[in-house]
Amino acid sequence: MSSLREVAAVAGVSRMTVSNVINGHHHKVSAATIARVRQVIADLEYVPDAQARSLAANRSRMIGMVIHHPDERRDLLENPHDAILLGAVERAATAHGFSLITASSADVVTTARAVGSWRTDGLIVYGSVADEINELERTQARPLVFLDNYSRQARVHVVGVDDHHGGKTAGQHLIELGHRRLAFAGPLGSTDGVVARRLAGLRSAVAAAPHVEITQVVSADHGPCAAARVAERLLTGTNRPSAVIAASDTLAGELVGELLDRSVDVPGQMSVVGFDDTAISRWMRPQLTSVSQDIPAKASIAVDLLIRLIEGEPHEEAGSPARLPMVLVPRQSTAPPPTT
Known part of the structure; x- marks a missing residue:
């Protein structure tokens, strides 16, 4: 050797x-x-x-990644977005000569403390909410970078995407197709998180369009039977929507299947839009219209930022989160609403 x-x-x-x-x-x-x-x-x-x-x-050349995982009954990387993100973070860390340690839990504060015991040089925290920032910063002496967090605090390093614009773009697409009754489905636990921002963007698109309304907002995670419950809600009542925006491609893809099982043609009777533009959107039939984000770029920016902080380099944009754009990718699952 x-x-x-x-x-x-x-x-x-x-x-x-x-x-x-x-x-x-x-x-x-x-x-x-x-x-x-x-x-x-x-x-x-x-x-x-x-x-x-x-x-x-006097460094370990290791960085940690703490992933918020609220339901241990579900697979950690069930959502393709999360799997792509973790792989991209690992590749970016390796390119800088760092190793990556990952841990997941519903309690990101306690888990971050445990990961810190491995002498990691810094931490990337994914899936935390703004209220957890103070506790994480209080208990962590090492540099922290947050992914997809909407903290308004100064000096907090956040990397994410423009979820509000993504929701607005999805709404505008459906409105331009002629839809007047829209619905939204997704996990609505946080009032100021990713899903809440996407819903707020949809609301802003609807507010700017005459005679358009959101007829239903359905809270749904990615667990078993979630899409079935969403389908039942959408198809119940007299003010049935002609289009639905789901907060992820996973939920949207399952929802398309549930609608087809109920003899609801997609997009002939119901248009469906997803988020993140993962491989699901291209594999399924009809192919899914989705709001795309550059997940590898998000991961790379977060790792680059963390390593600059570890190296002690000044970061002039602290307190100004890096928000990458989201772009609508139209496919077969959206079309003008039925005439009757």
Whole structure:
């Protein structure tokens, strides 16, 4: 097995220079030298001693990711969005030379404390609500970055998407198709979270359009029979909607199936829109109209930000959350409403 001494000898540099390249201290080394050392490392298949690197830098080179998981009866990565996000965070961390430790729980504060016991250099918290920010910051001395949080506090580092605009865009799409009675379905537990913002965006689109109303707002998670309950609600009553926006592709896809099972044609009798534009939207038939977000970009920005904070670099945008755009992708599940 190759050693650091051999890498230095072949590259024609000192062992300290090799160490600086491995540990990311690139301000001390020229770009040409960094490239040469990296090439020698690859040629010799040199694997740095992670424990030695950690001790030398007084860092673990590990970051933690805490995932809010309210229902342990359901699979953690049941929602494709969450699976894509976790994979993207792991890839971004690895690209920076960090390892990723993940943990999930309904209690993100306690879980964050447990992950911190692994000497992680920083934490990404996904799925927390704004009210948990104070407790997390009080109990964590390490840098924190929050994904999809709507805290209004200054100096809080948040990365997410523009959920309000996403909901508004979905509503405008249906209104432009001629729909006048709309519905919304999703987990409505938080009054200031992702789903609440998407519903608020839909409400703003409806408020700007004459003779358009939201006839039903149905609270539904992604658990068993949730889509069946939504379908029953939508089809009950005299003021039945002609289109429904679901807060995720998972719920929307299951809802399309439930509607078809009840002989409700999609989109002929009911249009359906989802969120996140995951693979589900392209696999199902009819293909699902969905509001897309760039999940890998969201993950990459969060990891980049966290590592800058770990390295002590100033972050001028603290308190100004990074909100990536959401874009509607029309497909087969939306069409003009039935004429009768």
